Amino acid sequence: MDSYFSILFTEVYKILFLLVPVLVSVAMIVWLDRRVWAFVQKRRGPNVVGPFGLFQSLADALKYIFKEIIIPASSNKLVFVLAPVVTMTLALVSWAVIPFGEDFVLADINVGILYLFAVSSLGVYGIIMGGWASNSKYPFLGAIRSAAQMVSYEVSIGVIIINVLLCVGSLNLSDIVMAQQNLWFVIPLFPMFVIFFISALAETNRPPFDLPEAEAELVAGYQTEYSGMMYAMFWLGEYANILLMCAMGSVLFLGGWLSPIDVFPFNAIPGPFWLIFKILFLFILFALVKATVPRYRYDQLMKLGWKIFLPFSLFYVVLTSSFLLYFDLLPGK
């Protein structure tokens, strides 16, 4: 019985050691997002609370905590309350398999990439539940849009993952990183990296694909009826998902915790820092896209997903596998 408790305590300690930094960085990343956005538009952005406005997100969080939670009278109350909880939980559980360094991962499971993919495909339920339970027109339309969008872009992300897996020969995320020691996959699979980036934008409902919460048409989409802490949970889950997509992109294409070149000043920096740099780099790209690109129309979004990305990434699967087969580079024989 003692061994169970000690296992439990060490695991809880490890989980907290992972989750607290993730939550803090989610708060910081919101600040970064707004600062980059403001920088592009020649504004100042949040700069009042704390040095450089760093504590703006904390102030916002405090505001959300003290706001009243309003549950609409005609809503389906249980599902309404569950929806933000589901979103937030799913956004956080996927961090368990992200490798921050060699042997520096909470759960080093065999099917890590499938786990990430499965959990991110569950993310759609938080949104559908929120939209449906609100029992109101705008949230429902937003939820339907969002669900269709996430399901479509998941298909292309799945095919892109197959491309990477063909080069690795394993579903384990640490193996995927170790396979990139000589060459990051962003170089041979560059078109796939671009498509992954755009699909990640669509998957996380970021601009220019933020149709589920297009404020000119749908108020705030599935979040319309939410207030206070429940709204903040949706919002935290969304940003945690964005960070997760950036982490996934850096693990799949940018060599995870590996340093770009294996020379002294670079490889002396510990692995986790490199992963964080790469995540930040991808996130700044996300923020720049948000600041510069106008919103897509819904039919264009669907057309892009199904008629351009899916056939192209399928074609690339054939290309990658035939290349590997022809030059006898297939891994794991």
Next chain:
Amino acid sequence: MIAHSVFFYIFSLIAIVSAVMVTVSKNTVHSVFFLILDFISISCLFIMIGAEFLGMIMLIVYVGAVAVLFLFVVMMLNVAEQKGQWFSSRWDGGTHIPVGLLVSLIIFFELIIVIGGWKYKPDLLNSLSINISNEVTNTRSIGNVLYTDYILLFQISGMILLVAMIGAIVLTYRERAGVKRQSYVKQISRERDEGVDLVEAERNKGVKIDA
């Protein structure tokens, strides 16, 4: 082992209770949510017996895609009202319950045959020449069997799914007249002289457009 059996019983309890709730709950959308819970706990059971690949595929395919379509259908078509009618005595010509009973009986007997086969003919299992080892991850061993011995069956089942998908699209597709479609090529290749028309407008008469 204690923790293992505790988790097994928790997951199977959730699976059974949610399976019952799928049929019992009044609201159809709730039924679908319980179905999702059922899928998730079944995939947890898969992972517990070491079949992590199957468990994850179960999550991705059934929960991530199939159940979303279920939810779409249920939310859009308003099945909730029909479900009440099926079980009420007012609705005549109710053929759903006998058919449902028949199907569930058939599935029940099939399960008895399969499980009875395992129980009373254990040599049936050995006839499958799959050597299971803990060295190889089960993703790899499934792939080794699926893409060598059963490649034809695998491809044929994929073809059947493709045909079903195309068939469904063909059946539901209808050409509608007067739909304006966007053509990027047309938009980009538009020149000034076909887009702009200079007209001499007469005083107090104006110009008729689209005449």
